[in-house]
Amino acid sequence: MSEASGGRPTPVPALGPAAAEVPPAVPHAVPPPVPPPPGPARARLDGSALAAAWATVTRRGRVALAVLVGAALVGWLTGWREWTGLAAGLAVVMLVAVAMALGRSPVAIDLDLARTRFVVGDPAVARVGVRNVSGRRMLPLRLELDVDGLPAQVRVPSLPGGAAHPVVIPLPTHRRGVIELGPARAVRGDVFGLLRRVVQWPVHEQVYVHPRTVQLPDPLPGRARDLEGEESAIRTASDLSFHTLRDYVPGDDRRFIHWKSTARSGTLQVREFLQTHRSLVAVVLAGNPDDYRAAGWSPGAAGDGSDAGTSPEFEVAVSCAASIVAELVRRHRDVVVDAAGSAIRAASDQGVLDRFSPVRTVAGSPDLLAMTRQVARRHPRTSLVVLVFGSTVEPARLRAAARLGPTGATVLAVRARVPDSPHPATLAPLSTGAVVTVEDVAQLPLALRGVRR
Template sequence: MTRVEARSTPAPVSQGRIALRTIGRSTARTARALGERATGAGSRVAAFAAPVTSVISPIGWLVLAAALGSAILALVLDWVEFAFLAATLVGAVLIAIPFVFGRMKYRVGVELQPRRVVAGERALGRLSVVNDGGSSSLPSRMELPVGDGLAVFPLPSIEPSAEHEELFAVPTERRAVIVAGPAISVRGDELGLLRRTVRWSEPVELFVHPRTARLKPSAAGLVRDLEGEVTRTITDHDISFHALRAYEPGDPLRNVHWRSSARTGQLMVRQYEETRRSELVLLQATAAEEYVDEDEFELGVSVFASLGVQVVRDGTTATAVTEEHRLRTATTMALLDDTCRIEPAKSTPVLREFARDVLRRTPGASVVLAVVGSQLPLAEIRAVETVLPAEAQLLAFRVDRGADARIARVGSTQVATIGDLGELPAVVRRVKP
């Protein structure tokens, strides 16, 4: 008997679904392609119109939008008043157009004198504008950003090759890096509807250094002699003599002590105590919640900078870091420049983890100086002891504005409280290594 297998035929509904999916995919691809073309065309149109649209200020765009809205209301509601308003607004923009025409050819210089000051000292700036064109320039104005402010200088008509000079004062009450520039010439109407700008100079930095206290050499017990600090490690090559021992094959003959060898009848060689120069790590905790206010934070930066400057002057190998910055210690000027960039941090690791990360990169540290705020618990300072290298010493400087200067011991760490920057030299002299 022959067996016949029946095959099922796809239902018309399934074929319809397939057709719908195909149509949907085709439509999506077409829409995507049209969208990409429209975007590309819009970008080209925007780039072509940029020389015109970039001249319109935000106020100008608001005026044009108000004119368009008034025109629509005049047509829809048939109100003549809105038509007059639209015409007035458009007329204001049209009247402003001639004010942006004209070519300027300036040579602009921005100078700051001096380039580095201590917070509170006076700093002056000079803006010079020379007309390099072949004819007299039209009146305009020059805008110069200075820090968070903006200095505006009206420029008169300047004869060819003539120079116009403007002097200005730079606010230096607080530590900062103040950027002056770039100088931008502005042409436009008095209402500010249209504004054409040209950049003429590069930004110039003014470093406002923190106030520092002058410390005596070898601050915080740092050794500054030729040999360095003597350690307990015994070596065959160094300066500090330790003892004699019997000669072993491979010992260099220059270490043989011939007098002792002649007296004992066998070769004797010198042993030395290994010496090293101090390697110091200077940390500052910058978490905003660890300081009472901004003034206390500035006191912490001043203490940090004072210690760092003296360490660099002593010639001690040093690493100076905050949670966000690694400061240069090649020269005192480089260090002070970098302290200008220290800012309170909103979220930072705990002091112990911060110290662990730094000391992992400087395993040879012999002295660690930590500058912290008054709101940091003493237990967190003591926790740093657990991550110190062997034989390393921790000294903490806790800033507390208005508090009496004192030195206390927390575990094996000396904690010096600083209430005023002028107290720092006396406190440092009292610290015992």
């Protein structure tokens, strides 16, 4: 009981335990609305969408839009109907272009290369399978495949759902090199060239265009037939090449005691050997463009085509060097190669030709003398040095390069010369080896037989 202000008691209802636990009434909770993204985020989303849409407009389309806006503005300011009509016509063209560019590109592609290695001049194609992966008919589109950085374009017709269409793209094998294939793109646009929508696939393949090569007889001139190794003047207690007998010295291996001689002489006699090692061949392909004739030729005359960093004489030189190295690798010989500054290392002849495919001359690179000096310093036990160069190398420079070779090594000079070269057709032989001149790699086997010793 409590007293009111008027003195009368005011009854207070008693609250039981259950009543005390009832929470106060709360209105029905409504989930708050999702707030819109803040201003900067919304601006970024809108900006990215606009940038994506603007990226589909080609340069021609942007020029058309600029003319449309300019004509509409001039017509509105001056009231000339000609400008207004031009703007309306361009607007209709843009709408038609948008209608033609709309639609999805529900396609899957499959790049099929039956071979990835070709010889210069061989016909080669890349087969691309285009398949409609949707259940509905798709509109025609254009397929693009980058071939050595240049897009090869092929039209793909309208395909029903699940249908496939084969596409054949020729490959440029008229010159030696490594052809990069990919990426592939499905392009949808309009006939006016105003819009271009692209779906790209990360397809990447390499196709090797090998130089022309020939098989050579074995061994090369100046290289020993060393099934067991090449003898040296260094004496050793254990090897394959027996040299002489000598008195036993404490510490010698008793397995090499010659007992018959010991019985005759009454003192222990042991065998002494000459140290042997496998012959090493070094092949040097000159990489300076000044070592080759570069003027007065046409791609058809050489048959290999041309691009930066090559010439007909250099192509003949590459073919000769690749033929020699591939033959040595096939016969499991030890060989080191400096091909225009590139070290060629491979376990098979195909690997050798793969690495010879991208070889190019580089202006300012070391000349034949510097390359020979470097090989002699790195491989002093070389038994045969093969120098491959062009017709512009004078006899004095060639003799100087031969003198820079490893001590005791035989030098085989292979000189590439085009028929219209003003330089001499042949050179005198070297004091440490032979010189052969070829105008085509097909002449190399016969030229090497002529100098066999």
